[in-house]
Amino acid sequence: MTIRLYDTATREVRDFVPLEAGKASLYVCGLTVQSEPHVGHVRSAVNFDVLQRWLRFRGHDVTFIRNITDIDDKILAKSAEQGRPWYNLAYAMKIELDKAYAALNVAPPTYEPAATGHIPEMIVLIEELIARGHAYPAADASGDVYFDVRSWPSYGELTHQGIDDMEPAADADPRGKRDPRDFALWKGRKESEPTTASWPSPWGAGRPGWHIECSAMAGKYLGPAFDIHGGGVDLRFPHHENEQAQSRAAGGAFASYWMHNAWITTAGEKMSKSLGNTLSIPAVLQRVRGVELRFYMVAAHYRSHVEFSDQALDEAAEGYRRIESFLERAGVGRETSLVEEVAQQPSRDQIPDAFAAALDDDLGTPAAVAVLYDAVREGNRRLAAGDDVTDVAASVAAMLEVLGVHPHDPAWAASASSNDTEERLTAAVDVLVAGLLDERTQARADKDWARADAIRDRIKSAGIEVTDTPDGPTWTVS
């Protein structure tokens, strides 16, 4: 069974054939760490995390590089506004990003290079491009170096655009460009910029352009040719087009497949434009747990645009809880070794064929989730009949693990918002409620239904739902 992926470059779903059998190399553009991450940002991370998990499941040895851009115009502008050093802002936001990834159970990549750590590699690449006649230092004294798009005939191939069809750049400051579409590989330092934001180069002090960063880092860690390059749809142009042009102009084959995830928007607007931070990860995690947010994302296809809404999020969380409660009812606890094993390495025979087929088909997580629900229903049916559900529970657990939404994944505990105080409160409430439930059990034994219901109502008025099970009553916060 082969994995099939939609390739933006060829605009079709095609078989994934890695450059080297049994391996998969993946480069994903991470974030520019300039503000708190919001749900839109993490969608990309969640998507490629699922891809990575599936590639591994399918037997590929995955090398996954996801960079962070820690120097750019916005970081400089924002840090100046906030009156703190740019590197402090970038570092602080990088920490926030790490927290968001952890909260969503996004596994760390093989390596996460930062742009500022790879200036020498970028300079070497720029020199190569100049030597090959595809780049030139600006004619003015700016110290900029540009990529010469006219020198690279296939420029525009990734996004299927002709240079002459492109809207003329509204760029008021061509700064010595030969063509307005030429883009900066190196940006000479401006008087207004802090000296800490510049590095020495053959063209004078300055900093790298955005696109060259990814070309240099992908080249360093994955080599001149690698399998998959990913990112958000907005990066197709100019960023990925430029990356490809640079890297190929420098002699590399670059990525074999291009994958782009669609947006999450609110009120029909992309989040980078919407105001406020109500959709920042910490804010959303006030409403639902990280695992529920991840499930919400995974339940939609990565190439589908998602209109974020609290209602849809709550519904997804509701659905997720049904899966979770099946595992509980099936007796799958944290201690169950079977599930622990599955969590470590979901084995092939525990994954239903339909689930695997769904993921093989361009990461069809919605269809995979449907298979998951089918298994849950089957499991509940058997539970009701008093039959053994070990195999179904293991199967459900394995599917959840592949999607990265297993409720007992230690990752959730590590980043859970619940703290010590909360745990002690829960324990305290448990003692109090247990006392009331004992009274109610007695009332029920006496068939004093009025009293039993009165006790239940009293508990309910405190926001606690009581459920009777064959093993006695249980409670949850409703």
Added chain:
RNA sequence: GGUGGGUUGGCCGAGAGGCGAGGCAACGGACUGCAAAUCCGUGUACACGGGUUCAAAUCCCGUACCCACCUCCA
């Protein structure tokens, strides 16, 4: 102007020529002292107008509306 994507039942969200993905909600039934949970059942939805076909949500033509990208937004 160029490029790409979209419009599916009350809501979310798959599918991409025949067989009604799935979830949430709702309603009926089973179970239950009653609930809850769970299970069973209930929906003829595919923007609009034409066309192709034995058969169209799916292909073709046209129309409307929406969104994204076109030099540093995941």
